[in-house]
Amino acid sequence: MPAVQAISDTEAAILQQYVENGGNLIVTGANPTALDEYGTARADYALADLLGFSKSDSLPAEKQNTFGTGSVLFFSASLGKDYFVSSDATALEKLSGAVQTTSTMPLTTDADRRVHFELSQLGNQTILQFVNFIGVNGSFTVEPTTFPVNLKIPDGKEVTSVALTSPDSTNTPGLRPLDYTASNQQISFNVMLNQYALVVVSYDDTQGSSNNHTPIASK
Structure with missing residues (x-):
């Protein structure tokens, strides 16, 4: 939840149930859930129980709290903004570290x-x-880029096709096969990106076959 201030009671209840049932939540920003959905100030944070502190408490720079079988990690700084605006390496390290603590990338x-x-x-x-x-800095200039992507194959699945489509390709805007390799439950491919692209990776059940696939390439 990046710098979320306004939230309804219904949304707060859904998040509370999510964490209580084992979910993990990262909250950033100096005024977390302090407003209702109309922007009116609340007497207390809507997620005070999850955060582990109230408006009457001093705002912590960081705090981890358990609720039910889940957990909440709070940062008063807007880490995402700090990273994207100023390339703050510390902000990226904190945010990515928090995500990787409870999630698989x-x-x-x-x-x-x-x-x-x-x-x-x-x-x-x-x-x-x-x-x-890249190039969006006040006067829009497209700067095409090419980069590799490594994607974990879901357990029990094998890749049947990888295809790419982009509105930037005026001649062939439809899905077209993309070359890829597969090995050790992971696929790798390169993306040539102008402005926007969408890649569809399709799977089939392995039906009990080994998770270690021989490297293959799309036709």
Whole structure:
């Protein structure tokens, strides 16, 4: 929850149930859930129980709190903003470290930090979206970039195809096969990105076969 101030009672209850049932939540910002959904100041933080402190307490720079079977990690600094605006390495280290404490990173890359990634799962497919913000500095100039992507294959699955589509490709905007290699439950491929691209990784069940696949390449 990056610098979230306004939140409804219903949303707060959903988050409380999520953490209570074993979820892990990272909250940043100096005024966490202090407003209702209309921007009106609350008497106390909507997530005070999860945060482990109230408005009447001194705001901690950092605090970890357990609630039910889950946990909440709070940072008063806006770590994401600090990183994206000023490339603050300390902010990145704190935020990425907090994420990796409770989560497995399915994707790795050495792309420029101004390339935005979004990953979602849709049935037997992983959907990857890439947006290139290199050159967005007040006067928009496109600076194409190419980078490698390594993606963990879900347990019990094997890759059947990798395909890419982009509105930047006026000649072939539809999905087209993307070369990739697969080994040790991971696939690797390169993305040539102008402004926006979408990659669809499709899977099939391994049906009990070994998780260690021989490296292959798409046709």
